[in-house]
Amino acid sequence: MARQTNWAGNVTFSPKQWLIPETIGELQSAIAGQRRIRIAGSRHSFNGIVDSADTIISTEHLNRIIEIDTANGEVTVEGGARYGDVATALESHGFALGNLASLPHISIAGAVSTATHGSGVNNGNLATAVTAMQIVTADGSLATFSRASHPVEFDGMVVSLGALGAIATLTLKIEPTYLVCQHVFQNVPLEPTLENVDSVLGAAYSVSLFTTYGDRTIDQIWLKHRLDQGDPVADLLGVEPASDKLHPLAGHDPTCCTPQQGIPGPWHERLPHFCMEFTPSSGDELQSEFFIPREHTVAAYRALMALHAEIQPLLYVSEIRTVRADSLWLSPAYGRDVTAFHFTWRQKSSKVLALLEKIEALLLPLGAQPHWGKISIHRPTGYVRMSDFLSLRQSFDLGGKFVNPYIERVLGI
Numbered sequence: 001m002a003r004q005t006n007w008a009g010n011v012t013f014s015p016k017q018w019l020i021p022e023t024i025g026e027l028q029s030a031i032a033g034q035r036r037i038r039i040a041g042s043r044h045s046f047n048g049i050v051d052s053a054d055t056i057i058s059t060e061h062l063n064r065i066i067e068i069d070t071a072n073g074e075v076t077v078e079g080g081a082r083y084g085d086v087a088t089a090l091e092s093h094g095f096a097l098g099n100l101a102s103l104p105h106i107s108i109a110g111a112v113s114t115a116t117h118g119s120g121v122n123n124g125n126l127a128t129a130v131t132a133m134q135i136v137t138a139d140g141s142l143a144t145f146s147r148a149s150h151p152v153e154f155d156g157m158v159v160s161l162g163a164l165g166a167i168a169t170l171t172l173k174i175e176p177t178y179l180v181c182q183h184v185f186q187n188v189p190l191e192p193t194l195e196n197v198d199s200v201l202g203a204a205y206s207v208s209l210f211t212t213y214g215d216r217t218i219d220q221i222w223l224k225h226r227l228d229q230g231d232p233v234a235d236l237l238g239v240e241p242a243s244d245k246l247h248p249l250a251g252h253d254p255t256c257c258t259p260q261q262g263i264p265g266p267w268h269e270r271l272p273h274f275c276m277e278f279t280p281s282s283g284d285e286l287q288s289e290f291f292i293p294r295e296h297t298v299a300a301y302r303a304l305m306a307l308h309a310e311i312q313p314l315l316y317v318s319e320i321r322t323v324r325a326d327s328l329w330l331s332p333a334y335g336r337d338v339t340a341f342h343f344t345w346r347q348k349s350s351k352v353l354a355l356l357e358k359i360e361a362l363l364l365p366l367g368a369q370p371h372w373g374k375i376s377i378h379r380p381t382g383y384v385r386m387s388d389f390l391s392l393r394q395s396f397d398l399g400g401k402f403v404n405p406y407i408e409r410v411l412g413i
């Protein structure tokens, strides 16, 4: 079997077999016949979440769009479908999703399983759009769950780290298409930004701050404005929008980025930072991210500034976004509005891990929880519904078919 890695190449998978079912029926047979399994989406996670010493089942061919139900405002897709492909199909029918992550290349089941998010003070993470799912459980049977049929447990099933079974299909809420324009503001003064942090984070439908934690400015602030929500801001704390197109990583070619400079376009060509047809971000990178209760945004920022001299040599850039509170048990935004502090690191694993110890020492006391799909050190704590999730997992998978070392570590089982 050819060597298989995650997208960044920092995790080499080690299964005895790698299966690629073509149909949900084949997925069911594969699951029924194996002892230990992990499901792979598009493999954009940065830690061992997908790995298995036995069997990895890839959903890359389970990527069909099953139905766009315009009457009920829902789309149903197979779990391996990528956001970019589904978005293009929705747009051609005059429909849209409420939000997207920074890249369109990720599978929908893989993204919602780790509570992947975009930005926006009024936007929940991508998992909050899920209204129903079909899951292939440990014995190979296909079970259907929806918010309506399982009003209590459904909140525990969507962000589930692949620990309940294989998500065969998902149904997502959709809405009529909308236009977005994107403006980038460079070198926004730091102190006024921190003094007005709530209004900066809420200055558009989706807002991203890109910083390297210097003491004078925020390097770039990206505002993604919905045209059906009035006029975009003319300036940000006195700074005019950039007239050139920019990449969030200094010195990188911005061709791969979605159009900026206020040019209006459909939602799916503006909400992600990167275009579907290009490699996103740097590629040669690691990522970490921590979710902080919104009220501690400035405290977290200042704590990270104190580590600037150690962060700066390892960092491409840090991105700060917001996620609205939700009710999903394993969501880092469960019951709390959060600010997400993301780090795109150079691929220097041991140095990054040593620095993460220091970063976590500063952020965990502020209530930080790490992104499930990125690199962190300490076992996540503070999930008030964790014991409910552990009971749910046992009811799905008593024999531990979908357990791997990552699941044992983060769930403490």
Ligand SMILES: Cc1cc2nc3c(=O)[nH]c(=O)nc-3n(C[C@H](O)[C@H](O)[C@H](O)COP(=O)(O)OP(=O)(O)OC[C@H]3O[C@@H](n4cnc5c(N)ncnc54)[C@H](O)[C@@H]3O)c2cc1C
Binding pocket: 007, 008, 038, 039, 040, 041, 042, 043, 044, 045, 046, 049, 050, 059, 079, 080, 101, 102, 103, 106, 107, 108, 109, 110, 111, 112, 113, 114, 115, 116, 117, 118, 161, 162, 163, 165, 166, 167, 168, 280, 281, 287, 371, 373, 374
């Ligand atoms: C360049 C880059 C940019 C990123 N930008 C963002 C961002 O903007 N916001 C953000 O929050 N994250 C971001 N991420 C992280 C990424 O969104 C998550 O790691 C996400 O989980 C990746 O989806 P995937 O399909 O690659 O899942 P994988 O990495 O393949 O799998 C992740 C988890 O999902 C499970 N899974 C996958 N498919 C299924 C299925 N069918 N059934 C059951 N379980 C399944 C796996 O078992 C595993 O537990 C980024 C990553 C990269 C590389």
